[in-house]
Amino acid sequence: MTQINITIEDIAVAEGTKIAKLVKFQGQLDESNVDEKAKLIYAIIEQNAANLFLLMDFEELEYMNSKSIGYLTDWYGKISEGNGKIVITKAKNNILDILEVVGLTQLISCYPTLDEAKFALLSK
């Protein structure tokens, strides 16, 4: 199985109704691991049905296939339904390229720095 590590930590927010988390991806998402690893994010979404704000840190994400993009789209849909938000930060050029070609950057904003992404995530 291709190596991928996903770590999740809470982001402190002033507004008590918001649940914000930093999700960091390290490695590659492909057909050998994406179905299993996607469950981690679905678990967070299920535990926090409303007002969930996810900041996806792609700095160390080296590759993502079309199915992982499909999952990302699904997470976006579910989180949006609950009045939450997803943003992406520090994606490598090849990752941005894939997200652009499938049109996902028209739904999910990508920011070059963590601070910009945090500001955009929480200033809804």
Add this chain to the structure above:
Amino acid sequence: METKNGNQSKINPENKSIKITIILPTHAYFLSGIRDFTLNLIKNMTDFSEQWAYRFQSVVDELCNNAIEHGSDPGEEIIISFNTNPHESIEINVEDTGTAKIHLKASEINAIVEERRSTAYTNKGIRGRGLSKIVAEWSDELEFIDVPANGGIRVRVKKYLNDPKFKETLPSHDPTHLILN
């Protein structure tokens, strides 16, 4: 013509076409190796940019995933071939054995891809973007061919180096790429 990369001159001093064929077991485990191979092949043996090397990495991965999932049964194999024409083009073929339980004909796959490329199509699912978005967008020629010998499918993808559609920059915003939920 002065080559962009010195490796090309050393390995292929007469600028002939190079064909590399790889046979893989039907298992996603092996795809990370193929991705690495593709990236390095394009970077070191062609005049395509690094951006295009990463794009072909995705193209090959998506084609192989498709062949593994829909073409060849577990325990079988898929065949990947790379044909580089120095300073001109790269052609990639991925062939399956036609042993998958649910197996489509080339014409049926072509129809599905064309439907999903249409502006009228809205993809709400997790699947279905690999061929219609990634492979189709990042190739100049995309062809699905029935292999009579075994009932399999061969997918042929070709990208020209000096093509009017060849772009160094990221794809421009295009309404056909909008995903609506």
